[in-house]
Amino acid sequence: MATSKSVLFVCLGNICRSPIAEAVFRKQATDKGVANDWRIDSAATSTYEIGNPPDHRGLACMKRHAVPMRHVARQVTQDDFQSYDYMLCMDESNLSDLNKKASKVKNCKAKVELLGSYDPQKVLIIRDPYYGSDQDFETVYEQCVRCCNAFLEANS
Template sequence: MGAGKDVAAGDSAGVHRVLFVCLGNICRSPMAEAVFAHITKERGLSSQFKIDSAGTAGYHVGDSPDTRSMATCRKNGVDVSHVGRQVSKSDFTDFDWVLCMDESNLRDLQRIQPKGSKAKVQLFGDFDPEGDRIIRDPYYGGPEGFDRNFAQVTRCSEQFLKELGL
């Protein structure tokens, strides 16, 4: 069910810094960022988090999230506001957690993570209580893929917060 790793307590100010990562930063990671921000806001925990998202590739730097990702979030009462960006080496010091969507992203992140970085790099799906570790790319499919992603990132967000003790 859980990540099997120690869950960080946040930085010295008690802020948990979380970066969500997918390939292009237009479908899965901005949705995960928006859902996680929504849940923390609903629980009155926003001040305890710095939340962002990025892509391992630079295909969509400067772009808004995919319209289907935004529509799925809006349909579920979640606001999305993000401009695509690519992961940078500084993200590994600026964030405590770098949570990615699939094994390809995980390998890319592990390859570029600077030695000595304290950021925990792992699959966001490690927190899925249903055991579905991969958050699949919905880009080439229909709306059902975005709905499935929304349900999964919601479950993962809830479990991640639970493991943080929040």
């Protein structure tokens, strides 16, 4: 059966927050038996990290939580706006960049939103942990778990 829904998680470089969100969402969808209903990926608004693997601190955090994560950073493409149902980003800067790009795309199908808009604890922004500590990656993970779970519930 073909996938019926699609979500693209987006952050600045696609090595910290968005691959964590992608991995968390994929595991939640798998655990609920609905992974085959979804096309799931992540991407960057910038070109900084294209081709790079996820940040080692994010990988370590995912390993601690037994969440598989394999990803190579890529930039959001024009096609993404036409082929994904949802583009869920991490902060106002990502949101602004995506909305600018979306306005130039014909037949933009993607609903561009902050992933944090799904947080039951109402923490809207998922801060970039790149210049932070292991605890900052843990915080991103916890936010992604809450938000992705709520997003999945809302779209089941």
